[in-house]
Amino acid sequence: MLQRQAERFAIAADDNESRLYRKVILRIIPFIFICYVLNYIDRVNVSFAKLQFQSDLNLTDASYGLGVGLFYVGYILFEVPSNLLLQKIGARKTITRIMCLWGLISGAMAFVSRPEQFYLARILLGAAEAGFFPGIILYLTFWFPNRMRGRVMSLFVLAIAVSGMVGGPISGLIMQHLGGFQGFKSWQWLFLIEGMLPVMMGIAAFFVLDDRPRDARWLSDGEKDLLTANLTIENRTDGHSGAQALLSALRRPKLWMATFGYFSVTWAGTVLNFWTPTIIQRSGVASIFQVGMLSAVPYAIGAVGMLALCHHSDRVLERHGHFFAAVFIAGCAALAVAYASWNSALSIICLAVLAVGYLTAIALFWTIPTSFLSEQEAPGCIAFISSVGQIGSLVAPTLFGYVSDRTGSLAMGAGVVAAVLIAGGSAVLSLRFFRMNTG
Template identity: 40%
Template sequence: MDIIAKPNDAPLDRTVVETRAYSKATWRLLPFLFLCYVAAYLDRVNVGFAKLQMLSDLAFSETVYGLGAGIFFIGYFLFEVPSNIIMHRVGARIWIARIMITWAVISATSLFVKTPTSFYVMRFLLGVAEAGFFPGIVLYLTYWFPAGRRGRMNALFMMGIPIAGVVGGPLSGWIMAVFQGVGGWSNWQWLFLLEAIPSAVLGVVTLRYLPNGIRSANWLTDEEKRALEANIERDDAGKTHGSLAGIFRDARIWTMAAIYFCCMMGLYGISFYLPTLVKATGVRTALDVGMLTAIPYACAVVSMFLVARSADRSGERRWHFAVPAMLAGAGLFASTQLTGNIPLAMFALTVGTAGMLATMPVFWTYPSAILAGGSAAAAIGMINSIGNLAGFVSASIIGWMKDVTHSTNAGIYCVAGALVFGAVLALLQARQSVNRQAERAPPRAPRSAGERA
């Protein structure tokens, strides 16, 4: 049995040290990173609620809104890979704090938008500011957790998306209902200002709270650090540590980017238009829209964790991605056929949202199965930046098609089709390439109550 010497030379079972260390790391890091992602995602997509009043106040068309909502991802795309490489070199603490503080400032100043051009500029700058946050955290988690634990850790972090919907929907609806005309400002201006405050506060806290990695975590003992570092070294054995140019020549990375692009078509189709889709079912007031949008996101919290846990335990990744993606496409398509029937339409939207979000933590085990170190940093940034261009495409398509057809249905059909196509691409991947880390991971010790949580 492996043992690690304690300072008093008494033997200590390695599995006990690992269990204790992973419990500490999980409870110390994941709640905080989760809160940061809730704040980030809220600032990114609250424009979907602002739209309910902003378009009439500023005389914007649906095409202008769709382009503005989507242009965020052009700035995101251009700066994401450099951002991830910089974070890998300078450390997560400073870089994540920089990202959060700058996006909070830009999100808040979006309240001064008056023209389509100023709307486009602020959304572009918000994308530049936030570039690197999500892939940076995905990369950061690979510094701490090996493959057999990573799906669940990704899920705990990425639950920030549905929780942002659960919290943000009612909060945004309340702000829109209560703050109209306060201080001479419209409700959507107050929305941008008030929802930027948590990001700014968390950015400042990050500077003192977040360690760069295992070695700088003063809340771990030396033996706990050695145990975690040994697992990461074992996990990285056999992975690619190639050049940046090599990453761009790797067909596997481009295929993963294509799968993620399809996934993001669904995410941002839902994120930017869920309030509009809920309103189309027959709901009228902003507060009621906000309350109902919380339902699909609440169900997605459960689906994300259960699917990720099942994928980690079974070591199977492809079907755990493909089945939720297909259900998401079916749910979104069904929602367009049930307009006017609020309960059934909400059920369909809930299936679509829960299925779509369940794909994300499973997908992000793919690139870390074949890459490590600087290669992983570049690849994760590249995949995320290309995939997030779908935010520009989906928002623009839905907005343009609504102006042309006076309905969001045609745009939603495109989004649903993309999700099904992504599921097919995932199933075409070689099983060994995406499952092999989970299959070779050593047996794990029984988990403590704290770790199970």
């Protein structure tokens, strides 16, 4: 009798907790989802602008790849300071600052006229955006326990797929129809229009987001206590400041192995995010609008695959093997893309498989380091992993563009991408055994 009563109380508690987390998800996730969609569109819309402004700015594939990569110079330099500042001043102020700055700089990209200006604008855009992605990852750890983060992260990373599905057709429409309006070229309108929205959302962030559960006026005291208690059970504290905790964590091999894993994932992102329009165009699709529409297909398929794999990872509570499987799939698909470039249908299929692997790896990866970092270590270490990982985003497009110029084919560059992905996946997979051996 007592056992049945206890079970009923446990079920009721589980139901109350589920309702509470649904409430939190509906309050937080849609807003940051839209913000990240805009973030990704503004980061990769250069891949569509390239189809026309490459000749206007006298850019080769190699110089375009360099410009794409230079974004990450500013990004890497300011990412850790931004996350440490977020820990002090909160997410509202940090996200407002980041979004308003990046929107203004993205809009200013419309006025570049020389390669040097393109390079400078990309560096400044990276500096403005620095801290947004790791800041959101950190922000989600303030609200959700680790057992829920696979699904929550997948909902957030789904924004990458949606940005591809929405950004491609919208960018294609702008490029197809606005050329010459008010004296601006179509690629200039692309930057102007897609730069205004983040500024508006950045201002809204200040009023919509709450820094932590205890600051949320839309939660009752009991709900705040439950959310805080769930996080307190998991969080470890070490008494260090954020900077001290980061320096201490840098002495742990586990952190460096995880960092290399994330470094590898960004190589897959380079192929998918910055070369998809070019790959589709070179496979025989002439219309820019059709290129934009077809560019949405890999992201749509990738989103479905990511949600399924992340849900399975949460259900069995296994991360490392799922991550390795995702990057292995992405590596094989990146290699296949190079050999399918003669056929548009095959190219899109390969890009779709690449999207499944890439999006899944991004979503699952952040459940791994956040499970072993203390509360003090998390802000600096998340930003450190992200910034070092973005070195891949700096090196990969430059290398990919250079090899494409020299060989006239994507095959050699794709082979390097595949090798890096599988090596990074192996490093993260080994963390599972590292943990077992060290306790």
